[in-house]
Amino acid sequence: MQTSSTSPHPALSATLVDMLRTYGPAIGMLGVLVVFAILKPVFLSPANIANVMHQSVVLIVISFGLAVVMSMRGVDLSVAQIADGAGLIAAILVLNGQPLWLVIAAPLAFGVGIGLVNGLIAAYVGVPAVIGTLGMMFIIRSGELMMTNGAEPQILFSLPRGLTRAFFFIGQGKIFGISALVLLGILIFMIMLAVMTFTPFARRAKAVGGNARAAMLAGIDIRAVFAGGFVIAGLLSAVAGVALVSRTGIAVPRGAEPYLLDAFAAVYLGTLLSRRAEITIPGVLVGGLFITFLGNGLTLLGLGAPFRYGLNGAFILLAMAIGALKRPH
Amino acid sequence: MSDPRSRQSETVIECRAIRKVFPGVVALDDVSLAITRGEVHALLGQNGAGKSTLVKILTGVYQQDGGEVRIGGEAVRLRDTRDAEARGVAIVHQDQQLVPQFDVANNILLGSEMTGALGLLDRGAMRERVDAALKRIDAGFSADTLVRDLSIAERAQVAIAAALMRNPTALILDEPTASLSDHEAEHLFGIVRGLRDQGVTVIYISHYLDEVLSLVDRISVLRDGKLIGTLPVDGVSRADVVKMIVGRDIAQLYPKEVVPIGQPLLEVRDLAHGHKLNGVDLTVRRGEILGIAGLVGAGRSELALTLVGALKRRQGSVTIDGRASDPATPRDAKNDGFSLIPEDRRHEGLVIDMTVRENLSLPNISRWARFGLFNPVAEANAARELVERLKIQPASIRPLTRNLSGGNQQKVVVGRWLTGNSQVFLFDEPTTGVDVGSKIEIYRQMVELARQGAAIIFISSDFEEISAMCDRTVVMAKGKIVKTFEDQCEATPEALLNWASATGQEEDVAGTSAVPADTGRVERLLSRWGTALGMVVTIAVIALLAPHFLGIGNIFDVLKQGSVLAFIALGLTVVLIAGGFDMSAGATSQFAANLAAGTLLAGQGTLAAILFGGGLGLAIGTVNAGLVLLLRMPPFVATLGMMFVAMGGTLLYNGGQALTLSGPPEFFFLGQGYVGPVPFVFILLVIVTALLHVVLKRTRLGLRMYAVGLNPVAANLRGVTKPAYAFASFAIGGLILGLAGVILSAYSYGASALATGVDFLISALAAAFLGSTLTKAGELDVVGTVIAAIFLASLSNGLILIGVSSQALPGVQGLILILSIALGVFRRRAIGQVLIF
Known part of the structure; x- marks a missing residue:
């Protein structure tokens, strides 16, 4: 009775739009991949697929963190830089022959610490997150440059294997023939799914994202919740950064920066899979996988960075344009 | 006449x-x-x-x-x-x-x-x-x-x-x-x-x-x-x-019941907030419904918000069951036993894009949690029980609350407090815009809560319901209690209106004089001139440590370096002024620099380079405006996508190679030439800034661009609609960013292969926001932007002269960006959400 549709054929156009909403994005993503598969059959070879899955973990884990912040209408431009810094710390510790627990614990502590500072600046001081985390990104970058004497790569793969075997297992090892990194990714996905479904934090975060004032009056500590998102983002980014260095055996300062753009694309694309264009953990997983497959396909076709950037941007804009259809005004 | x-x-x-x-x-x-x-x-x-x-x-x-x-x-x-x-x-x-x-x-x-x-x-x-x-x-x-x-x-x-x-x-x-x-x-x-x-x-x-x-x-x-x-x-x-x-309406059914009234539960003494609430004393006993009648602006909502810590208490004390309660936030108040049903249920009560279930369990979600995870079955059952108990229609926990009728929405807001340990319930205008059936349901809940020994405060400007439902009533006006009816029989709608609408002359004097005094003179001077002072001190310290810093040659060097950045910052500022945001600012300039360099390499001359560079910027700005205005994307996302596209375009155009120019000299003059001792690019900057300043501050277009950026509602009321002026700001800003790119390539003899516009973006943002803290009203301003950009350039230059590693410079800029914003927002701090959706 009170539908907002004003078109002359409400029933027909509503069904069409409904169809488009529900299946369009998924079909579109599949279509892109099918095109790659036709152009380069090797794209769908088991080896390539396993390779892409292996590669996608770092991006997906970073995107999870970004997604948590963005679901509260925040944004964290420093996620990729945190990953970068964390990886660098891990590499330097390995080079100095530190024990494995420290090699892992120190970067994670760094990620949590940066997340805390980001959260304090955004939630307690009130600096818009886009500004605060942009500033933080540059502060970390400076730190990295100074730590590495002007962006000298920290090379681990040329070290004696005895020193690096344990650390490299994270990114290169296999458990029962399955990449340990993929298993780590699945584990983190399960944990994030549980965290964002079954914890009081997730409910509160959703309320903060939906209406911060109402959430506050309902007795929610909105500042702590908002800051908490940045801490999660910091921690996950640090995990991803350590995994990246373990996978590649080298830590190049600023090497992880491109992940920022990919992560945005993954999160925005992920919203297409939800009925109300919301950010969801499974959506981010699919978005991250798609972006990695896309990059892989472009590489196979011999198309490099310009196309990746261009398509990432175009997909973000497309995702938002479709999302605009889904939301009530 | x-x-x-x-x-x-x-x-x-x-x-x-x-x-x-x-x-x-x-x-x-x-x-x-x-x-x-x-x-x-x-x-x-x-x-x-x-x-x-x-x-x-x-x-x-x-x-x-x-x-x-x-x-x-x-x-x-x-x-x-x-x-x-x-x-x-x-x-x-x-x-x-x-x-x-x-x-x-x-x-x-x-x-x-x-x-x-x-x-x-x-x-x-x-x-x-x-x-x-x-x-x-x-x-x-x-x-x-x-x-x-x-x-x-x-x-x-x-x-x-x-x-x-x-x-x-x-x-x-x-x-x-x-x-x-x-x-x-x-x-x-x-x-x-x-x-x-x-x-x-x-x-x-x-x-x-x-x-x-x-x-x-x-x-x-x-x-x-x-x-x-x-x-x-x-x-x-x-x-x-x-x-x-x-009047005398058809008697509505009020489900008032007599409930045993117990000991005083809530005691409020001399509570005050700002000048809206001027010393209120209240006592509410267990099982009692206390009515607070009053008109709009009487301070009733302020009383409720101050009790739950959403507004800052100026003075006074509150006890619940003898325990002092001084909540800093509504969360503390919840733990003290307060429940607030706010006046504006759509904007303050509900999160309308969450379901009935999610809204019902919001305040007490941890009640169903163990080891950090909540039990969704138990939570859903509790929500279902509430839906049944309150007769919420439709009888389901799944619908979004935005789709419920006003009455059912209100029942959800009431219902979510019924699962906790609340003892004091503050109902602020719970029945406005609510149908009769839901009204009765809400009244019933009040009675039920009272029966369980809660203390209830019922705020309303519907004097009939106050008269019928309450055990005692006070009337508020001008932030004070002007009348207490101990005997509810005397609290007729007429009597309540009579007291609420009186102007209360003699009591008011103390109230208005209690307004906090103005901030001190020093503080005001600091907040007006603090940034400028900080800049001067910084420059002075650098000059002291590196005497060469203030040499004529070095000053002109700094002006030359700073001018390129200042141009990009100018373009960004113009976009920000009308309420936009531009993540693509740096990438646009970078793209334009490449296009200009490429045009020259193709032998098409300086004029073509300038036209193409500027035209590209204008085109990107126009597309940004289209995305924001036609597709209604938040500026952050639209320009983020555009930033990617521009970066991809740049790399595609230059093929990943730096475009190095060896001529023509008249093109290099743009970025590297001197007129006497003064760098030409700085002269250009001064001219462009002056021009923009006149356009923004002295023309109709500029005034309206500022208006839609600063207060779109006010602008709209005067017939100044956002789209036209937001479009103008994106287009003009884009044009300047394109031209900035041309100057960049003239300054650096070509264009670098990298497509990282983010570096320019942060410097430009830092300049724009730091510049805004220089102005009287704290608004974005092109002159402020340019001064700040030059300051940032001198800071980089000075730090290097002192011997600070150039690697530290991005960090310093990041820090300045955060600090300059923090200065502005700390007093009225919200949480730093951005409009992403």
Whole structure:
């Protein structure tokens, strides 16, 4: 009775739009991949697929963190830089022959610490997150440059294997023939799914994202919740950064920066899979996988960075344009 | 015009049998009244009586469903507010939408600015006209005072003056005294009388009967959408008016029950907040429903919000069951045992995009949690039970609360507190806009809570329900309790209205004088000149450590380096001014630099390079504007996507190679040439900045760009709509960013292969925001931006001279960016959310 549709054929156009909403994005993503598969059959070879899955973990884990912040209408431009810094710390510790627990614990502590500072600046001081985390990104970058004497790569793969075997297992090892990194990714996905479904934090975060004032009056500590998102983002980014260095055996300062753009694309694309264009953990997983497959396909076709950037941007804009259809005004 | 009395009989506005129906409610039914020229005519009635609907029809916000409106004897159908204004009906709203950073003249004439030669604003004429209007209402401030520096009462006067500029035949004043002190209100009455003497017809809406009876000529009373009567005030007693307003409706069913009343549970002593709440004492006992009657602006909501810690307490103490309660946030208050059902359920009560279930379990979600995970089955069952208990329709926990009716929404807000350990329930206007069935359900819940031993505070301006449902009632006015009815039998609707609408002269003096004193002189100087001082000190310290820093040669070097960045920052500032955001700013300049370099390499000459570079920027800006305005994307996302696209385009264009130029020299002159000792690029910067400054501050276009950025609602009310001016800002900003790219490639003899516009972005953002802290009103400003950009360049230069590693420079810039924003926002801190969706 009170539908907002004003078109002359409400029933027909509503069904069409409904169809488009529900299946369009998924079909579109599949279509892109099918095109790659036709152009380069090797794209769908088991080896390539396993390779892409292996590669996608770092991006997906970073995107999870970004997604948590963005679901509260925040944004964290420093996620990729945190990953970068964390990886660098891990590499330097390995080079100095530190024990494995420290090699892992120190970067994670760094990620949590940066997340805390980001959260304090955004939630307690009130600096818009886009500004605060942009500033933080540059502060970390400076730190990295100074730590590495002007962006000298920290090379681990040329070290004696005895020193690096344990650390490299994270990114290169296999458990029962399955990449340990993929298993780590699945584990983190399960944990994030549980965290964002079954914890009081997730409910509160959703309320903060939906209406911060109402959430506050309902007795929610909105500042702590908002800051908490940045801490999660910091921690996950640090995990991803350590995994990246373990996978590649080298830590190049600023090497992880491109992940920022990919992560945005993954999160925005992920919203297409939800009925109300919301950010969801499974959506981010699919978005991250798609972006990695896309990059892989472009590489196979011999198309490099310009196309990746261009398509990432175009997909973000497309995702938002479709999302605009889904939301009530 | 000299003698209004002679025109007394001429009808200005006439309503004939006006009818307005909303789904399920007849808001106005057969309302006929005539307003005569030069009178002050009051519209009276309780909340929901139909006053605001009638006013909205007269101002073109709503259209009547039946009957006709005649203005000046002619039947009209008002399409919108501008149509109404054109026909001489102007309204001054209760809360004035003004642009605080503008002065009075710009605020009043926004949308109808006066221009002189070259399209420049004729400030002299504007000031003159506005001062004349201000004089008409005897204002104590001038046309060039910043609205930011005015009191609430003075802002109301600005609004009245703005309405007068349109030479209205009838001026509607909607609750003009609700947030004024007695002294300020008295001044306003003087203004209204003065206007009447000048022949202006005034329609005056107020709940305060005393002021109405002493001010107006005639009154019309509405009740339940019907006109009860129109009569001259001479010879009408206050009691008669109260009777007309309240009336005797068909007795509604109130499920009041007698519940044993126990020991005092909530004790409030001398509670105060700002100047809206001036020392309130309350005691509520277990099982008791305490009514708080009062009118809009009486301080009732402030009382509730202060009790739960959402507003800061100035003084006073609160105890629950003997334990002191001084919550800093609503969360602390929840733990102390408070539950608030806020006044505005859609914006403050519910998260409307969450489901019934999620809203119901929101405050106490950890109740179902163990080891950090909650049990969704138990939680859903609890929510289902509440839905059943409160008879929420539809009887499901799954729908989004946005799709529920008002009454059911309210039940959800009430229901979510029923699972906790709350002892004190604050109901703030729980039944406004709620259907009768839901009303009864809400009353029942109150009684039920009381029976369980809770203390209940029931705030309402529906005096009938207060009278019927409460055990005791207090009346608030002007932030104080003016009357306590220990015996509820005396708290009749008439008595409540009588007390609530009295002006309460003698009690007010202490209240207004208790307003916190102005901040200290030093503090004010610091907040005005702090940034500038900081810059000077920084420069001085660097000069001390590195004497070479202030050498003429070095200064001009810095100016040259800084100018390129300043150009990019200028472009970004222009976009930010109209409320946009541009993540793609740096990438756009980078792309334009490549295009310019490529154009020259292709041998097409300097002019072509400039045209292509600038054109590219303009094109990207236009696309950004299209994404934001047509597809309604948040600027952050749209320009983020555009940033990717521009980066991809850059790499595609240069093939990942640096484009190195070896000529022509006239092109390099743009970025590297000197006129005498002065770098040419700096001269160019000064010229462009001056030009932009004139456009932004001295033309209609610029003024309106600022207006839509600073307060789009205010701008819209004056007929200045956002799209046109936001488009202009994206396009002009894009053009400047493109030209900045051209200059960049002239400065660096070509274009680098990298496509990282992010570096430029942060410097430009830092310059824009740091520059804004230099201005008087704290608004974005091109001159401030340029000064800040040059400062940032000198800082980089100076730090290197001192021997700080260049690797630390990005970090320093990041830090300055955060600090410059923190300076501005710390006092009114929100949480730093961005509009992403």
